[in-house]
Amino acid sequence: MRVLVVAPTYQEAENITRFLAAVRASVPGADVLIVDDSSPDGTGTLAEASAAELDQIKVLHREGKAGLGSAYRDGFAIALDEGYDVIVSMDVDFSHDPSVIPALLSRIEAGADAVVGSRYVAGGGTKHWPRHRRLLSRWGNRYTAFILRLPVRDCTSGFRAYRATALAAINPASTTAEGYAMLTEFVRRLVRAGYTVEEHPITFVDREFGVSKMSGRIIAESMVLVTGWGIRDFFVRLRHRVAPS
Ligand SMILES: Nc1nc2c(ncn2[C@@H]2O[C@H](COP(=O)(O)OP(=O)(O)OP(=O)(O)O)[C@@H](O)[C@H]2O)c(=O)[nH]1
Ligand SMILES: [Mg+2]
Numbered sequence: 001m002r003v004l005v006v007a008p009t010y011q012e013a014e015n016i017t018r019f020l021a022a023v024r025a026s027v028p029g030a031d032v033l034i035v036d037d038s039s040p041d042g043t044g045t046l047a048e049a050s051a052a053e054l055d056q057i058k059v060l061h062r063e064g065k066a067g068l069g070s071a072y073r074d075g076f077a078i079a080l081d082e083g084y085d086v087i088v089s090m091d092v093d094f095s096h097d098p099s100v101i102p103a104l105l106s107r108i109e110a111g112a113d114a115v116v117g118s119r120y121v122a123g124g125g126t127k128h129w130p131r132h133r134r135l136l137s138r139w140g141n142r143y144t145a146f147i148l149r150l151p152v153r154d155c156t157s158g159f160r161a162y163r164a165t166a167l168a169a170i171n172p173a174s175t176t177a178e179g180y181a182m183l184t185e186f187v188r189r190l191v192r193a194g195y196t197v198e199e200h201p202i203t204f205v206d207r208e209f210g211v212s213k214m215s216g217r218i219i220a221e222s223m224v225l226v227t228g229w230g231i232r233d234f235f236v237r238l239r240h241r242v243a244p245s
Helices: 016-026 043-054 068-081 098-109 131-147 164-169 181-192 216-242
Strands: 003-009 031-036 057-061 086-089 114-118 125-127 160-163 197-201 203-205
Touching (some): 003 043, 068 164, 086 098
């Protein structure tokens, strides 16, 4: 299996070097693509320095901060273009433990089309997260799973592995979200297309270094998109029910 780890970065100078070393140690055979939005703190330059030292690491430098969603879009387009078999996505702030990557990969090898590192299945959880973040994430995910009827408890976890054929089939380039709503959009499309999405318990640890890029606008985007998809799905179901077959 040719594996590419795609990791978006913005202002992660305190994390990036350690992150790349940890990924290399965890999955020596995997390639890594850092998608950096010209972080003013020099994250991109540090990533290049690690790339020169560790090889199998590439850095995509984008012009300005364009959001997590579009970083995934660009990173996944490269991954699919270059013919990788499995694409892993994760954050570089150590909220996602690089030593868990092999466990995600083995579930893909065992047959899953996608595996989500999940905080909300037995054995999963969060550590050091302030109460308001915990509540937002927990209830946001409950709302999402309920309104979209998704059998996935953690639709907003960015720590994942995708089988390339499944990812290609849902056409990431045609997604629209700017922030983490993109993650829900991927799950929704995978489930609707009949792919198996499994959850693997993870402990999400709040970042020790650097600052959060989460904003009110990105939270609002997620709520609006999820609610819109839910309403659309409701009317589609209704039409199927009333239409003579
Ligand atoms: N390229 C790119 N990366 C981003 C952008 N926003 C966030 N990231 C990266 O995406 C990952 C997740 O962002 P975080 O700020 O950690 O967001 P979060 O994990 O939802 O929230 P925290 O609790 O603050 O950690 C990190 O690796 C960030 O550096 C962006 O606009 N562009
Ligand atoms: Mg984070």
